[in-house]
Amino acid sequence: MKLSLSRVIVVFLALAAPAMAAGVDLPNQGLESRVEFWKKVFTQYGKDDIIIHDRVHVNLIYDVVSEDNIRSKTAAVEQALDDLRSNLDTPEKLSLTAKQIQDAIAAEELPLSAATLDELRDNIHTQRGVKERFREGVIRSGRYVDAFQEVFEKEGVPAQVALLPLVESAFENRALSNAGAAGLWQFTRGTGRLYLRVTRKLDERLDPTKATRAAAHLLHDNYNALGSWPLAITAYNHGRAGMMRAQSEHGSEITSIINNYRGRLFGYASMNFYSEFLAAVDVYQNYQQYFGELVLDKPSMKQGVAPSKPVQTAKASPADKYKVRKGDTLWEIAQRFGVSIRELMEMNDLRNQAIYAGQLLLLK
Numbered sequence: 001m002k003l004s005l006s007r008v009i010v011v012f013l014a015l016a017a018p019a020m021a022a023g024v025d026l027p028n029q030g031l032e033s034r035v036e037f038w039k040k041v042f043t044q045y046g047k048d049d050i051i052i053h054d055r056v057h058v059n060l061i062y063d064v065v066s067e068d069n070i071r072s073k074t075a076a077v078e079q080a081l082d083d084l085r086s087n088l089d090t091p092e093k094l095s096l097t098a099k100q101i102q103d104a105i106a107a108e109e110l111p112l113s114a115a116t117l118d119e120l121r122d123n124i125h126t127q128r129g130v131k132e133r134f135r136e137g138v139i140r141s142g143r144y145v146d147a148f149q150e151v152f153e154k155e156g157v158p159a160q161v162a163l164l165p166l167v168e169s170a171f172e173n174r175a176l177s178n179a180g181a182a183g184l185w186q187f188t189r190g191t192g193r194l195y196l197r198v199t200r201k202l203d204e205r206l207d208p209t210k211a212t213r214a215a216a217h218l219l220h221d222n223y224n225a226l227g228s229w230p231l232a233i234t235a236y237n238h239g240r241a242g243m244m245r246a247q248s249e250h251g252s253e254i255t256s257i258i259n260n261y262r263g264r265l266f267g268y269a270s271m272n273f274y275s276e277f278l279a280a281v282d283v284y285q286n287y288q289q290y291f292g293e294l295v296l297d298k299p300s301m302k303q304g305v306a307p308s309k310p311v312q313t314a315k316a317s318p319a320d321k322y323k324v325r326k327g328d329t330l331w332e333i334a335q336r337f338g339v340s341i342r343e344l345m346e347m348n349d350l351r352n353q354a355i356y357a358g359q360l361l362l363l364k
Contacts, residue, residue, distance in 0.1 A: 025158055025229050030255035031275050033059040033108070038272070038279035043290040045129025052077055055125035055268055060108045062101055062124075070126065077101065077124060085117040125268065130170075134280075135294070137170030138287050140327075142296030144171060144184070148212050155216035158229060164215070164236065166280040167273070173208060173329050174355075184208055185215040194218075201345060203353045207331045208301065230254035230274050238270040300332075324359040337363050 028035055037059040045051060050070055054060040062080075065073040076097055083098040094102065102112065110116055141163070148162035168186040169175035181188045183205040189198050195214035196204035204210045215236075222232035222240050226247060231254060235243040246261040258271045283290055322333060330353040334341045341353065347362045355361070 026160060026278070026281075027230065027254075028275075028278050031258075031278065033057075034258075034272060034275035035279045035282070037061075038276045039283055041127060041129055041131075042134040042279060042283050043131055046131040047129060047133070049129040051127045051129065053125055053127060054120055055123040056119075057108055057110065057123075058125075058127075058272065060104055060110070060120075062104065074124065074126070078121065081117055081121045081124075084112070085114060085121070088112070088114065133170050134166065134283070135287075135291050137166050137172070138284060138291065139294055139296055140171035141166065141284070142298060143300040144208060144212075146299055147301040151212050152216050152219075155213075155220050157216050157219050157223070160281050161219060161229070161233065161277075162212075163281050163284055164233070164277060166284060167276045172327065173206060173332075174327065176354075182206060183211050185211045187211065187214065191218070200352060202341065206329050206353055226252070228252045228254070231257075233277055234270060234274045237273040238266060242266065242270075322361045322363055324355050324357055324361060326357040328355065328357070329353070330355055333361065339363065 037053070040061075041051070045064060048066055050065050050067065051061055052063045052065060052070075052074055054062075062077045063073050080095060080098040080101045083095055084102055087093045087098075091102075105112060105116075105120070110120075144165075145162060148165075149159040152162045153159050165171045165184045165186075168181075169184050171184060173184050175184070175186065176182050177186060179188060182192075182203065185205070187196065187198075187205045192198045192203075192205045192214070195217055196207075196210055198205060204214075219232055219236060222235040222243075223229060225240055226232050226235060226243055231243050231247060231252060234254065234257075238246075242263060242265060243257075246257045246263060246266065250256045250260050254274055287294060322337065324333070330341055330344055330350075333355075334344055344350070344361060344363075345353070
Protein backbone atom coordinates (compact mmCIF):
# COMPACT_ATOMS: atom_id res chain seq x y z
CA MET A 1 0.00 0.00 0.00
CA LYS A 2 1.33 3.43 -0.89
CA LEU A 3 1.16 6.33 1.54
CA SER A 4 0.67 9.90 0.44
CA LEU A 5 3.48 12.33 1.11
CA SER A 6 1.39 14.20 3.67
CA ARG A 7 0.61 10.95 5.54
CA VAL A 8 4.29 10.02 5.56
CA ILE A 9 5.11 13.40 7.07
CA VAL A 10 2.41 12.96 9.73
CA VAL A 11 3.74 9.50 10.65
CA PHE A 12 7.31 10.80 10.78
CA LEU A 13 6.35 13.67 13.07
CA ALA A 14 4.40 11.33 15.34
CA LEU A 15 7.41 9.04 15.67
CA ALA A 16 9.75 11.96 16.24
CA ALA A 17 7.54 13.77 18.76
CA PRO A 18 8.86 12.20 22.01
CA ALA A 19 12.49 13.04 21.25
CA MET A 20 11.58 16.54 20.14
CA ALA A 21 9.46 17.10 23.22
CA ALA A 22 12.31 16.09 25.52
CA GLY A 23 14.50 18.78 24.01
CA VAL A 24 11.80 21.41 24.44
CA ASP A 25 11.05 20.41 28.05
CA LEU A 26 14.64 20.85 29.24
CA PRO A 27 16.09 23.68 27.12
CA ASN A 28 19.61 25.02 27.44
CA GLN A 29 19.34 28.00 25.09
CA GLY A 30 21.07 31.03 26.57
CA LEU A 31 22.68 28.93 29.29
CA GLU A 32 25.51 27.39 27.28
CA SER A 33 28.27 29.34 29.03
CA ARG A 34 26.91 28.50 32.49
CA VAL A 35 26.58 24.83 31.61
CA GLU A 36 30.15 24.80 30.29
CA PHE A 37 31.39 26.23 33.60
CA TRP A 38 29.68 23.53 35.65
CA LYS A 39 31.00 20.81 33.38
CA LYS A 40 34.50 22.09 34.22
CA VAL A 41 33.64 22.04 37.95
CA PHE A 42 32.42 18.44 37.64
CA THR A 43 35.18 17.03 35.43
CA GLN A 44 38.24 19.28 35.21
CA TYR A 45 38.78 20.71 38.70
CA GLY A 46 39.16 18.61 41.84
CA LYS A 47 38.75 19.16 45.56
CA ASP A 48 42.11 20.94 45.84
CA ASP A 49 41.28 23.40 43.04
CA ILE A 50 39.57 26.68 43.87
CA ILE A 51 38.25 28.62 40.87
CA ILE A 52 38.35 32.40 41.10
CA HIS A 53 35.63 33.61 38.75
CA ASP A 54 32.71 36.01 38.36
CA ARG A 55 29.60 35.33 40.44
CA VAL A 56 27.20 36.35 37.63
CA HIS A 57 29.17 35.55 34.48
CA VAL A 58 30.30 32.27 36.00
CA ASN A 59 32.41 31.07 33.08
CA LEU A 60 34.58 34.17 33.33
CA ILE A 61 37.46 32.41 35.10
CA TYR A 62 40.35 34.53 36.36
CA ASP A 63 42.52 31.88 37.99
CA VAL A 64 42.54 28.43 39.57
CA VAL A 65 44.35 28.33 42.90
CA SER A 66 44.84 26.28 46.06
CA GLU A 67 43.82 26.85 49.65
CA ASP A 68 47.34 28.05 50.43
CA ASN A 69 47.40 31.00 48.04
CA ILE A 70 43.75 31.93 47.62
CA ARG A 71 44.08 35.27 49.43
CA SER A 72 47.08 36.50 47.50
CA LYS A 73 45.66 35.29 44.17
CA THR A 74 42.28 36.93 44.82
CA ALA A 75 44.06 40.17 45.69
CA ALA A 76 45.99 39.90 42.42
CA VAL A 77 42.72 39.61 40.47
CA GLU A 78 41.31 42.64 42.27
CA GLN A 79 44.46 44.60 41.46
CA ALA A 80 44.31 43.55 37.81
CA LEU A 81 40.70 44.70 37.49
CA ASP A 82 41.65 48.02 39.10
CA ASP A 83 44.55 48.23 36.63
CA LEU A 84 42.16 47.73 33.72
CA ARG A 85 39.78 50.34 35.12
CA SER A 86 42.58 52.90 35.43
CA ASN A 87 44.04 52.26 31.97
CA LEU A 88 41.03 52.02 29.68
CA ASP A 89 42.64 54.66 27.44
CA THR A 90 46.22 53.48 27.91
CA PRO A 91 46.15 49.68 27.43
CA GLU A 92 49.91 49.66 26.81
CA LYS A 93 50.39 50.27 30.55
CA LEU A 94 48.56 47.11 31.60
CA SER A 95 50.31 44.45 33.65
CA LEU A 96 50.59 40.94 32.28
CA THR A 97 47.87 39.71 34.64
CA ALA A 98 45.58 42.57 33.63
CA LYS A 99 46.10 41.72 29.94
CA GLN A 100 45.22 38.09 30.59
CA ILE A 101 42.05 39.08 32.41
CA GLN A 102 41.22 41.51 29.61
CA ASP A 103 41.36 38.60 27.17
CA ALA A 104 39.12 36.50 29.44
CA ILE A 105 36.56 39.32 29.60
CA ALA A 106 36.62 39.66 25.82
CA ALA A 107 36.12 35.90 25.42
CA GLU A 108 32.89 36.22 27.39
CA GLU A 109 31.86 39.04 25.02
CA LEU A 110 31.50 41.58 27.80
CA PRO A 111 32.06 45.28 27.02
CA LEU A 112 35.30 46.64 28.46
CA SER A 113 33.86 49.71 30.16
CA ALA A 114 34.19 51.39 33.52
CA ALA A 115 30.70 50.23 34.54
CA THR A 116 31.45 46.63 33.59
CA LEU A 117 34.76 46.62 35.44
CA ASP A 118 33.16 48.08 38.56
CA GLU A 119 30.56 45.31 38.45
CA LEU A 120 33.17 42.61 37.90
CA ARG A 121 35.24 43.96 40.81
CA ASP A 122 32.23 43.55 43.11
CA ASN A 123 31.35 40.07 41.87
CA ILE A 124 34.57 38.11 42.39
CA HIS A 125 33.59 34.65 43.60
CA THR A 126 35.26 31.32 44.38
CA GLN A 127 34.07 27.80 43.58
CA ARG A 128 35.77 24.57 44.62
CA GLY A 129 36.05 21.74 42.08
CA VAL A 130 34.18 18.50 42.73
CA LYS A 131 35.66 16.15 40.12
CA GLU A 132 36.32 13.31 42.56
CA ARG A 133 32.92 13.62 44.25
CA PHE A 134 31.09 13.73 40.93
CA ARG A 135 32.93 10.67 39.64
CA GLU A 136 31.95 8.74 42.77
CA GLY A 137 28.39 9.95 42.30
CA VAL A 138 28.29 8.52 38.78
CA ILE A 139 29.49 5.17 40.14
CA ARG A 140 26.92 5.17 42.98
CA SER A 141 24.15 6.16 40.57
CA GLY A 142 24.10 2.61 39.25
CA ARG A 143 22.31 1.56 42.45
CA TYR A 144 19.33 3.79 41.81
CA VAL A 145 18.93 5.47 38.42
CA ASP A 146 16.84 2.88 36.55
CA ALA A 147 14.34 2.55 39.37
CA PHE A 148 14.22 6.31 39.98
CA GLN A 149 13.54 7.01 36.31
CA GLU A 150 10.66 4.54 36.31
CA VAL A 151 9.06 6.33 39.26
CA PHE A 152 9.53 9.74 37.66
CA GLU A 153 8.01 8.66 34.36
CA LYS A 154 4.98 7.24 36.18
CA GLU A 155 4.56 10.58 37.98
CA GLY A 156 4.79 12.56 34.74
CA VAL A 157 8.26 13.97 35.45
CA PRO A 158 10.96 13.76 32.72
CA ALA A 159 13.14 10.71 33.37
CA GLN A 160 16.30 12.82 33.09
CA VAL A 161 15.30 14.71 36.23
CA ALA A 162 15.94 11.51 38.20
CA LEU A 163 19.63 12.45 37.84
CA LEU A 164 19.15 15.46 40.13
CA PRO A 165 20.90 13.67 43.06
CA LEU A 166 24.16 14.05 41.11
CA VAL A 167 23.89 17.74 41.99
CA GLU A 168 22.20 17.38 45.37
CA SER A 169 24.02 14.51 47.08
CA ALA A 170 26.22 12.69 44.53
CA PHE A 171 23.87 9.75 45.22
CA GLU A 172 25.20 9.50 48.80
CA ASN A 173 22.19 8.64 50.95
CA ARG A 174 23.84 9.77 54.19
CA ALA A 175 24.66 13.21 52.81
CA LEU A 176 23.78 16.00 55.25
CA SER A 177 24.08 19.66 54.29
CA ASN A 178 24.92 22.61 56.51
CA ALA A 179 21.26 23.63 56.23
CA GLY A 180 20.12 20.27 57.59
CA ALA A 181 19.01 18.82 54.25
CA ALA A 182 19.33 15.03 54.29
CA GLY A 183 19.35 11.97 52.08
CA LEU A 184 19.71 11.36 48.36
CA TRP A 185 17.21 14.09 47.55
CA GLN A 186 18.41 16.55 50.20
CA PHE A 187 15.02 17.41 51.63
CA THR A 188 15.09 19.99 54.41
CA ARG A 189 13.04 19.08 57.44
CA GLY A 190 10.36 21.62 56.54
CA THR A 191 9.91 20.53 52.94
CA GLY A 192 10.34 16.88 53.88
CA ARG A 193 7.40 17.04 56.29
CA LEU A 194 5.11 18.07 53.42
CA TYR A 195 5.66 14.71 51.73
CA LEU A 196 7.31 12.41 54.30
CA ARG A 197 7.37 11.48 57.97
CA VAL A 198 10.23 13.34 59.62
CA THR A 199 10.34 12.91 63.39
CA ARG A 200 12.97 12.35 66.07
CA LYS A 201 12.55 8.59 65.72
CA LEU A 202 11.76 8.21 62.03
CA ASP A 203 13.24 10.18 59.15
CA GLU A 204 11.88 9.02 55.81
CA ARG A 205 14.23 11.39 53.99
CA LEU A 206 16.78 8.57 54.40
CA ASP A 207 14.49 5.97 52.82
CA PRO A 208 15.39 5.97 49.08
CA THR A 209 12.01 4.49 48.11
CA LYS A 210 9.84 7.02 49.89
CA ALA A 211 12.15 9.97 49.33
CA THR A 212 12.19 9.33 45.56
CA ARG A 213 8.41 9.25 45.36
CA ALA A 214 8.31 12.41 47.45
CA ALA A 215 10.81 14.14 45.15
CA ALA A 216 8.73 13.18 42.11
CA HIS A 217 5.59 14.55 43.77
CA LEU A 218 7.35 17.78 44.74
CA LEU A 219 8.74 18.33 41.25
CA HIS A 220 5.37 17.57 39.66
CA ASP A 221 3.67 20.01 42.04
CA ASN A 222 6.28 22.61 41.12
CA TYR A 223 5.55 22.05 37.44
CA ASN A 224 1.78 22.33 37.96
CA ALA A 225 2.30 25.66 39.70
CA LEU A 226 4.90 27.07 37.27
CA GLY A 227 4.21 25.36 33.93
CA SER A 228 7.90 25.04 33.08
CA TRP A 229 10.43 22.33 33.91
CA PRO A 230 13.39 24.75 34.17
CA LEU A 231 11.41 26.75 36.73
CA ALA A 232 10.14 23.61 38.48
CA ILE A 233 13.70 22.30 38.82
CA THR A 234 14.99 25.68 40.04
CA ALA A 235 12.14 25.74 42.57
CA TYR A 236 13.54 22.51 44.02
CA ASN A 237 16.40 24.69 45.27
CA HIS A 238 14.81 28.12 45.63
CA GLY A 239 11.29 27.17 46.68
CA ARG A 240 8.03 27.22 44.77
CA ALA A 241 6.80 30.50 46.22
CA GLY A 242 10.05 32.26 45.37
CA MET A 243 9.95 31.06 41.77
CA MET A 244 6.31 32.11 41.45
CA ARG A 245 7.36 35.62 42.50
CA ALA A 246 10.20 35.58 39.98
CA GLN A 247 7.82 34.36 37.27
CA SER A 248 5.29 37.08 38.04
CA GLU A 249 8.01 39.74 37.63
CA HIS A 250 9.97 38.38 34.66
CA GLY A 251 7.90 35.72 32.91
CA SER A 252 8.59 32.03 32.41
CA GLU A 253 11.93 32.13 30.58
CA ILE A 254 14.63 30.86 32.93
CA THR A 255 17.28 33.03 31.26
CA SER A 256 15.20 36.16 31.85
CA ILE A 257 14.81 35.29 35.53
CA ILE A 258 18.52 34.53 35.95
CA ASN A 259 19.54 37.76 34.25
CA ASN A 260 17.00 40.08 35.85
CA TYR A 261 15.45 38.72 39.03
CA ARG A 262 16.99 40.13 42.18
CA GLY A 263 15.01 38.41 44.89
CA ARG A 264 16.64 38.57 48.32
CA LEU A 265 17.29 34.81 48.45
CA PHE A 266 17.85 34.26 44.72
CA GLY A 267 21.62 34.04 44.93
CA TYR A 268 24.46 32.12 43.34
CA ALA A 269 23.08 28.65 44.16
CA SER A 270 19.57 29.32 42.89
CA MET A 271 20.55 31.10 39.68
CA ASN A 272 22.90 28.24 38.79
CA PHE A 273 20.84 25.26 39.91
CA TYR A 274 19.21 24.45 36.56
CA SER A 275 22.48 24.94 34.68
CA GLU A 276 24.24 22.64 37.15
CA PHE A 277 21.59 20.03 36.49
CA LEU A 278 21.98 20.31 32.70
CA ALA A 279 25.75 19.98 33.05
CA ALA A 280 25.36 16.95 35.32
CA VAL A 281 23.07 15.22 32.81
CA ASP A 282 25.50 15.90 29.96
CA VAL A 283 28.49 14.59 31.90
CA TYR A 284 26.57 11.54 33.12
CA GLN A 285 25.51 10.63 29.59
CA ASN A 286 29.11 10.97 28.38
CA TYR A 287 31.03 9.98 31.50
CA GLN A 288 33.50 7.77 29.61
CA GLN A 289 34.71 10.90 27.79
CA TYR A 290 35.58 12.57 31.09
CA PHE A 291 36.45 9.74 33.48
CA GLY A 292 37.21 6.77 31.25
CA GLU A 293 35.46 3.45 31.73
CA LEU A 294 33.78 3.15 35.13
CA VAL A 295 32.20 0.14 36.79
CA LEU A 296 28.90 1.44 38.09
CA ASP A 297 27.40 -0.04 41.24
CA LYS A 298 24.86 -2.78 40.68
CA PRO A 299 21.20 -1.83 41.13
CA SER A 300 20.08 -2.16 44.73
CA MET A 301 16.45 -1.36 43.93
CA LYS A 302 14.09 -3.33 41.71
CA GLN A 303 11.27 -2.13 39.46
CA GLY A 304 8.93 0.28 41.20
CA VAL A 305 11.71 1.25 43.62
CA ALA A 306 11.05 -1.78 45.76
CA PRO A 307 14.24 -2.54 47.68
CA SER A 308 16.01 -5.73 46.76
CA LYS A 309 17.65 -7.87 49.41
CA PRO A 310 21.40 -7.22 49.27
CA VAL A 311 23.62 -10.28 49.08
CA GLN A 312 24.77 -11.02 52.62
CA THR A 313 28.41 -11.78 53.23
CA ALA A 314 30.35 -13.79 55.81
CA LYS A 315 27.31 -15.23 57.56
CA ALA A 316 25.87 -11.81 58.22
CA SER A 317 22.29 -12.87 58.97
CA PRO A 318 22.87 -14.96 62.12
CA ALA A 319 25.35 -12.50 63.59
CA ASP A 320 24.51 -10.54 66.72
CA LYS A 321 26.32 -7.41 65.61
CA TYR A 322 26.99 -5.51 62.40
CA LYS A 323 29.80 -3.04 61.71
CA VAL A 324 28.50 -0.06 59.72
CA ARG A 325 30.23 0.54 56.41
CA LYS A 326 30.59 3.84 54.56
CA GLY A 327 27.36 4.67 52.74
CA ASP A 328 25.15 2.41 54.88
CA THR A 329 21.84 3.73 56.18
CA LEU A 330 19.74 2.38 59.01
CA TRP A 331 16.97 1.65 56.51
CA GLU A 332 19.28 -0.45 54.32
CA ILE A 333 20.66 -2.38 57.31
CA ALA A 334 17.13 -3.08 58.56
CA GLN A 335 16.18 -4.43 55.13
CA ARG A 336 19.33 -6.55 54.97
CA PHE A 337 18.81 -8.28 58.29
CA GLY A 338 15.02 -8.48 58.31
CA VAL A 339 14.36 -6.20 61.27
CA SER A 340 12.50 -2.92 61.55
CA ILE A 341 14.15 0.48 61.88
CA ARG A 342 12.34 0.95 65.20
CA GLU A 343 13.78 -2.32 66.54
CA LEU A 344 17.31 -1.32 65.50
CA MET A 345 16.93 2.06 67.16
CA GLU A 346 15.59 0.59 70.39
CA MET A 347 18.25 -2.19 70.55
CA ASN A 348 21.03 0.36 70.02
CA ASP A 349 19.56 3.24 72.04
CA LEU A 350 19.56 5.52 68.97
CA ARG A 351 17.70 8.82 69.26
CA ASN A 352 17.63 9.27 65.48
CA GLN A 353 18.64 7.41 62.33
CA ALA A 354 22.12 8.90 62.05
CA ILE A 355 24.88 6.25 62.00
CA TYR A 356 28.56 6.35 61.07
CA ALA A 357 31.14 4.09 59.44
CA GLY A 358 32.75 1.76 61.98
CA GLN A 359 29.80 1.86 64.39
CA LEU A 360 28.76 -1.54 65.86
CA LEU A 361 25.00 -2.19 65.84
CA LEU A 362 23.21 -4.91 67.79
CA LEU A 363 20.94 -6.94 65.52
CA LYS A 364 19.08 -9.07 68.08
